[in-house]
Amino acid sequence: MFRKILVPVDFNELARRPLETGVELARLAGGKVVLFSVVDDAFPNPDILSFQLPWADYYRHLRDEATGRLEKLKAEVGGGAEVEVCVARGNPARLIARFADEEACDLIVMATHGASGLHHALVGSVTRKVLHLAHCPILVVRLLEGEGSTPAPARS
Numbered sequence: 001m002f003r004k005i006l007v008p009v010d011f012n013e014l015a016r017r018p019l020e021t022g023v024e025l026a027r028l029a030g031g032k033v034v035l036f037s038v039v040d041d042a043f044p045n046p047d048i049l050s051f052q053l054p055w056a057d058y059y060r061h062l063r064d065e066a067t068g069r070l071e072k073l074k075a076e077v078g079g080g081a082e083v084e085v086c087v088a089r090g091n092p093a094r095l096i097a098r099f100a101d102e103e104a105c106d107l108i109v110m111a112t113h114g115a116s117g118l119h120h121a122l123v124g125s126v127t128r129k130v131l132h133l134a135h136c137p138i139l140v141v142r143l144l145e146g147e148g149s150t151p152a153p154a155r156s
Contacts, residue, residue, distance in 0.1 A: 003031040006105040008096045010126065011037065011069060018141045019077050022109040031106070032082045035074055036099060037066045038092040063087050093129030100134050108138045 007022040022033045039062045070085040088095050100108055112127045131138055 002029045002106045006108045018111045039089045097133035
């Protein structure tokens, strides 16, 4: 049923549970997981503003750093050949939904902190936006308090 599962990762709220959930579902279905990160280009780089680092070099650096972090996360959860790593640049919610459509993903597995109140009103939620934009089913994994700000230790 779920042959291709997209698991977007935001390194500010890094969480293993969505990836572990996606990997387990893919193994049960004989499918694969795309571990996906978006380099958000909405925030300017202070080095670019001072002309110390060209745009292309800055985004190449961010992409390479994100790829390395995704590979590390993949290894930590025991993701083998069934986990592919991909990094894109742009608006996170729009790119997640577009990637899922273009790559014919059957499911998106995302995390949420369940933010509410002023923080939610001001910042919004990438997960909430993807819920409105994506055309495939989305499994939302609610993170527990304290989970997500740093990677959890590997299980033995």
